[in-house]
Amino acid sequence: xxxxxxxxxxxxxxxxxxAVDGVDLGLNAGTVLGLIGPNGAxxxxxxxxxxxxxxxxxxxxxxxxxxxxEHARLMEQxxxxxxTAVLPxxxxxxxxxxxxxxxxxxxxxxxxxxxLANTEVGMKRKVAELSKGMTVQLHLALVMAIDARVLILDxxxxxxxxxxxxxxxxxxxxxxxDDERTIIISTHQVEEVQNILTEVVFMHRGRSILHKxxxxxxxxxxxxxxxxEATTRAEAIPHIGSRPILGGRAxxxxxxxxxxxxxxxxxxTPSVSDLxxxxxxxEANHGQ
Amino acid sequence: xxxxxxxxxxTLVQRELQEYRVSLLWTPLLAALAIxxxxxxxxxxxxxxxxxxxxxxxxxxxxxxxxxxxISIQIDDDEDGGSLAYRIERAEGAASEEEWNxxxxxxxxxxxxxxxxxxxxxxxxxxxxxxxxxxxxxxxLMTLLLLIVVVNYLLGCLFDDRRDRSILFWKSMPxxxxxxxxxxxxxxxxxxxxxxxxAALVAQLVCTGLSMVLMWRMDMDxxxxxxxxxxxxxxxxxxxxxxxxxxxWIAPFYAWLLLASAAARRSPFMTAALPLxxxxxxxxxxFGSDYLRSAITRHLPDPTVSGSLPIPADLTSLLLGLVxxxxxxxxxxxxxxxxxxx
Numbered sequence: 001x002x003x004x005x006x007x008x009x010x011x012x013x014x015x016x017x018x019a020v021d022g023v024d025l026g027l028n029a030g031t032v033l034g035l036i037g038p039n040g041a042x043x044x045x046x047x048x049x050x051x052x053x054x055x056x057x058x059x060x061x062x063x064x065x066x067x068x069x070e071h072a073r074l075m076e077q078x079x080x081x082x083x084t085a086v087l088p089x090x091x092x093x094x095x096x097x098x099x100x101x102x103x104x105x106x107x108x109x110x111x112x113x114x115x116l117a118n119t120e121v122g123m124k125r126k127v128a129e130l131s132k133g134m135t136v137q138l139h140l141a142l143v144m145a146i147d148a149r150v151l152i153l154d155x156x157x158x159x160x161x162x163x164x165x166x167x168x169x170x171x172x173x174x175x176x177x178d179d180e181r182t183i184i185i186s187t188h189q190v191e192e193v194q195n196i197l198t199e200v201v202f203m204h205r206g207r208s209i210l211h212k213x214x215x216x217x218x219x220x221x222x223x224x225x226x227x228x229e230a231t232t233r234a235e236a237i238p239h240i241g242s243r244p245i246l247g248g249r250a251x252x253x254x255x256x257x258x259x260x261x262x263x264x265x266x267x268x269t270p271s272v273s274d275l276x277x278x279x280x281x282x283e284a285n286h287g288q
Numbered sequence: 289x290x291x292x293x294x295x296x297x298x299t300l301v302q303r304e305l306q307e308y309r310v311s312l313l314w315t316p317l318l319a320a321l322a323i324x325x326x327x328x329x330x331x332x333x334x335x336x337x338x339x340x341x342x343x344x345x346x347x348x349x350x351x352x353x354x355x356x357x358x359i360s361i362q363i364d365d366d367e368d369g370g371s372l373a374y375r376i377e378r379a380e381g382a383a384s385e386e387e388w389n390x391x392x393x394x395x396x397x398x399x400x401x402x403x404x405x406x407x408x409x410x411x412x413x414x415x416x417x418x419x420x421x422x423x424x425x426x427x428x429l430m431t432l433l434l435l436i437v438v439v440n441y442l443l444g445c446l447f448d449d450r451r452d453r454s455i456l457f458w459k460s461m462p463x464x465x466x467x468x469x470x471x472x473x474x475x476x477x478x479x480x481x482x483x484x485x486x487a488a489l490v491a492q493l494v495c496t497g498l499s500m501v502l503m504w505r506m507d508m509d510x511x512x513x514x515x516x517x518x519x520x521x522x523x524x525x526x527x528x529x530x531x532x533x534x535x536x537w538i539a540p541f542y543a544w545l546l547l548a549s550a551a552a553r554r555s556p557f558m559t560a561a562l563p564l565x566x567x568x569x570x571x572x573x574x575f576g577s578d579y580l581r582s583a584i585t586r587h588l589p590d591p592t593v594s595g596s597l598p599i600p601a602d603l604t605s606l607l608l609g610l611v612x613x614x615x616x617x618x619x620x621x622x623x624x625x626x627x628x629x630x
Contacts, residue, residue: 054625055460071625082456083333089452095306102299103461105292139457166303 002149004029004182005108007048009058010204012045019045020056021206027199029149031181034185034193035204036276043186046203050184050263051080063149076105079143080152084159085135089128093121093138101141112145113173116223133164138167144176153185157192165192172196190273202270204280223252223270224261234264241278300463300471301479302444312480316487319433323426324494333501402592412507419517420526422494427527430488435589437484438476443547443556445472446620450630465624469546469617476542477535485527492523538589540609543616550623553630583608 005027012020020042027033037043049056052067052074058069065074087096093116101109114122119137125258136156143151157165172199173196177183185193194200200217202210212220226234227248234251235242237260242251253261261267270278305312345419449455458468498517500510548560568581586602587609 051459053456061602071459072462072467072624075460075462080460083453086453086456086526088449088454088457090307097304099299099303102295102302105462 002029004031004059005062005184007050007058007060010046010049010056011055012042012049012056012071013057018206020049022058023203023208024199025050025207025208025211027184029182029197031143031178032045032183032185032196032198034190034200034272035184035185036188036190036200036272038280041203042189042206043203044154045206047080047184047186048082051078051082051152052245053082057287070103078150078152079146080154081136081139081156082156083094084152084156087127087135087139090126092124092126094123096127096138096142097107097123099148099224104146106144106147107146108147112141115144115171116143116214136160136164136168147188151181151183155186155187156185157187157189162192162248164225165189170198190276191271194272197272197288202276202279204229210279218269221252221254221270221275222256222261222267223274224265225250225251226265226268228266237261241274241281243274243277250274254278296467297471298398301475302469304442304471304475308441308445311441312475312483315433315437316430316484320432320434320487320491320494323429323491326496327495327498331498331505335336353473374618390416402510417517417519417532420519420523423495423518423523424526426491426495427485427488427523430484430491431531433482434484436584437495438480438542439545441480442472442476442542443549443552443560446549446624447552447556450628455628459628469550469620469624472546473539474543477539481531481535483529493520510595534589536606537609538618540612541589542585543613545618545622546620547623550620553625 002273003026005025007023007025010023010025011018017040018254023042023046025046035043037048045054045056046206049052049060050062050067052069052071055068061079064146067074079258091099096161097109097112100107119134121130121134121138121141127138130138140156142162160168169192172183177196185197187193194214197214199211199213201208224234225245225248234249237253237256238257239251239253242249244250248265252269252275258267421588449458496514500514501509503513544564545556545560549556550587552559568578568584571579571580586605
């Protein structure tokens with residue numbers, strides 16, 4: 001299967017900070033990748049490098065194109081929502097639709113209008129008059145009506161309430177995603193996206209510290225809830241993180257056989273966010 | 289594909305006109321309207337004068353001697369399109385038969401320092417068709433307004449979208465920065481002037497009509513006095529060709545403004561003005577010469593000189609200017625690609 005995105009040794013340095021530090025990333029079609037990391041981990045810079053919006057060292061190819069040199073051509077196949085509220089505020093919804101249909105060869109206006117019909121976004125309203133949630137809905141409607149092969153979403157739901165967020169991801173999964181498409185989502189709100197992800201990348205201080213297939217997640221990671229005496233025994237086994245829970249501790253292991261853990265307590269698969277906290281916490285301790 | 293790419297350009301230009309609707313569309317239309325209204329009120333006012341003047345006319349006709357008449361126009365040269373005021377007075381002494389054609393004495397005296405010198409192209413070309421010179425005043429006013437609007441447009445157009453971050457949306461569209469920057473330059477050099485010239489032309493037609501009414505009220509033959517002295521074909525040709533040559537001359541100035549707009553982090557105006565002032569001052573202080581200043585001034589817009597064919601000596605300056613335009617536009621494109629974050 002041909003790679004949709006291929007990056008090797010991707011680095012970007014700003015004056016004081018190494019924003020992205022030698023990241024390798026390879027994605028196939030039909031992937032939904034969650035890019036997860038704390039603030040300042042380099043997620044946005046990495047995504048911008050993939051989009052050709054920022055200079056970087058290393059090799060990048062997206063759909064066989066160099067994003068830096070062939071940005072405009074790439075944008076026929078790649079869509080992105082770089083941030084909430086970047087739609088031009090002076091434009092009306094109608095003008096926006098006119099513009100995208102005049103410019104984008106793969107835009108289906110009727111489909112966008114269909115998506116918008118289910119929202120409260122009126123055609124004659126200006127973007128400046130829309131609420132933040134409605135602006136995101138509008139942007140999503142535009143993007144979903146574009147028949148693109150790659151969609152990159154950088155914190156697309158930041159600052160939205162939970163109803164909007166849930167609808168956003170549901171719509172994305174039901175009306176947009178298929179085997180031909182690749183979606184990258186960077187977000188803090190891990191819980192809401194973890195069931196739609198097929199792969200996950202953790203970033204910390206510009207490095208990719210974990211890149212896992214969600215299918216192999218169960219095999220690799222396990223979480224044990226232990227109480228009482230078992231705690232000491234459980235903590236003796238090398239683990240990547242532990243946190244207090246009601247009446248005991250939850251301990252997360254990487255690459256430890258579940259049969260070995262079962263006698264200690266209840267074994268389950270950790271949530272992405274708990275694993276993220278454990279991993280980043282571990283990294284932070286290593287750093288000190 | 290051809291229709292596809294032309295619809296692309298149409299969409300890009302349409303976008304500019306939508307964003308700068310007030311300055312690029314409403315301003316010329318309202319200015320033209322303001323001029324028409326002012327002329328109309330002058331006609332109404334002149335009508336009153338004419339009523340008073342009928343007494344004189346009676347005396348004049350009895351004496352079988354008709355005086356000449358001076359009509360002067362004063363221009364208030366301000367941003368909102370300016371105002372025109374006709375003053376009609378009787379000249380001392382009798383006029384000879386030749387001077388009967390009073391419109392030869394149409395003159396105009398701009399008060400503001402930066403307005404047209406009396407011997408500018410606009411006026412001197414009016415020799416054959418004196419009323420063209422009068423209408424030329426309108427086109428000078430409109431050109432002045434055009435320059436203010438376009439300079440403002442150019443300084444804002446590559447800065448505003450970076451400031452409000454909507455550049456992230458524009459960059460998500462399959463449009464190259466070359467297309468973006470060249471569209472803006474084309475709007476400044478071609479589209480906006482076309483709109484302003486169009487509005488000026490409408491105002492000129494209306495003013496011609498109103499002047500004919502004025503003549504008719506004053507019991508003169510509007511056909512002979514006005515239509516005989518005006519040539520719209522020439523007027524249009526003069527304005528269009530005048531602008532085309534002006535465009536060639538000021539292209540580097542516009543490109544510089546685009547570069548400043550693309551480079552600015554706070555104020556595009558300062559980014560545009562300070563380096564020019566600094567470099568000119570530096571040259572004068574260090575070398576005591578003013579080559580740069582004269583080279584730059586040659587390419588600064590001057591609304592009163594609606595262009596002429598470049599004389600051979602200036603051809604170098606013209607070509608150099610066009611080379612500079614290309615370099616500056618390339619610079620603006622580079623900045624848009626690599627240094628767009630504020």
